[in-house]
Amino acid sequence: MKIGLIGCGNIGQFLLESLNMDSFLDGSRIDAVFVRDKKGYEDLANRCRTRLYDDFQAFLQSDTDLIIEAATVQSVKQYAPDILRHGKDILIISVGALADRSFFEELKALSELNGRKIYLPSGAIGGLDVLKAAQSTGQLESVTLTTRKPASSLTDEPVESEQVLFDGPAFEAISQFPKNINVSIILSLAGIGAEKTRVKIVADPHVNKNIHAIEAKGDFGKLTLNVENNPMPKNPKTSYLAALSVLSALKNSHDWLEIG
Ligand SMILES: NC(=O)C1=CN([C@@H]2O[C@H](COP(=O)(O)OP(=O)(O)OC[C@H]3O[C@@H](n4cnc5c(N)ncnc54)[C@H](O)[C@@H]3O)[C@@H](O)[C@H]2O)C=CC1
Numbered sequence: 526m527k528i529g530l531i532g533c534g535n536i537g538q539f540l541l542e543s544l545n546m547d548s549f550l551d552g553s554r555i556d557a558v559f560v561r562d563k564k565g566y567e568d569l570a571n572r573c574r575t576r577l578y579d580d581f582q583a584f585l586q587s588d589t590d591l592i593i594e595a596a597t598v599q600s601v602k603q604y605a606p607d608i609l610r611h612g613k614d615i616l617i618i619s620v621g622a623l624a625d626r627s628f629f630e631e632l633k634a635l636s637e638l639n640g641r642k643i644y645l646p647s648g649a650i651g652g653l654d655v656l657k658a659a660q661s662t663g664q665l666e667s668v669t670l671t672t673r674k675p676a677s678s679l680t681d682e683p684v685e686s687e688q689v690l691f692d693g694p695a696f697e698a699i700s701q702f703p704k705n706i707n708v709s710i711i712l713s714l715a716g717i718g719a720e721k722t723r724v725k726i727v728a729d730p731h732v733n734k735n736i737h738a739i740e741a742k743g744d745f746g747k748l749t750l751n752v753e754n755n756p757m758p759k760n761p762k763t764s765y766l767a768a769l770s771v772l773s774a775l776k777n778s779h780d781w782l783e784i785g
């Protein structure tokens with residue numbers, strides 16, 4: 526599989542090194558990387574033997590089958606439609622972009638029209654298999670997510686003791702914290718939608734992990750899941766599991782065995 530990558534930050538660099546240097550997935554590598562400014566990325570691109578682009582149209586024309594977005598919610602809105610129109614699959618990590626219902630419908634139509642697929646990795650959480658199964662013919666009554674992160678990842682204000690910064694529906698959470706709560710949208714998409722999924726965001730000066738507590742109730746019974754994520758050193762807002770989940774989604778996309 527020939528892969529293109531948008532964004533060469535924390536997750537992007539991890540993917541480049543895993544796929545191009547450590548050969549995580551036989552036969553798959555990142556052949557093209559889109560950055561807004563090439564300065565500072567040449568050494569990495571040489572080491573990983575990949576081509577750098579700062580012109581998006583030239584990047585789109587490059588010989589790739591799948592584009593991975595590892596940039597921002599805004600960049601998904603900006604680039605994803607063109608990627609599908611150019612007949613390429615896309616893997617989106619800034620899934621918060623799909624909270625916008627009309628954008629979601631636009632991507633759905635483009636995906637169908639062009640026969641292309643959109644992959645959404647599980648990111649920094651789990652339990653999506655449970656929600657999807659619980660929804661199949663049964664009723665899922667409620668889904669709640671409580672996210673607790675080091676205060677410095679959530680706010681520039683000094684925080685002495687734990688503080689609830691947000692309590693409300695997922696679609697509002699992602700619009701206020703687009704770099705911190707993409708997990709709420711993947712949870713919404715697997716479950717009961719971004720209006721009904723309740724989210725609480727807690728800034729905690731005493732933790733050094735990104736902790737996501739999920740509770741769901743329905744016909745199936747009850748789910749409680751607590752993921753205590755190690756943050757990534759280059760961007761502590763982001764959990765290591767989120768980067769790993771991209772590798773896992775890539776592997777799943779062409780594995781002979783589908784689990785879950
Ligand atoms: N789904 C999930 O569970 C999770 C999603 N995320 C999201 O994944 C994304 C990437 O995370 P990190 O790598 O940690 O962030 P990062 O901030 O380290 O890297 C993002 C990179 O994208 C670049 N960028 C921004 N706009 C761009 C554009 N228009 N075109 C090209 N490049 C652009 C930035 O310059 C930066 O180098 C973020 O949106 C983050 O919120 C992060 C953690 C979990």
Ligand SMILES: O=C([O-])CC(=O)C(=O)O
Pocket residue numbers: 648649703704705706707708709735754762763764765767
């Ligand atoms: O990495 C995490 O723990 C969650 C995160 O930043 C996001 O969902 O945007």
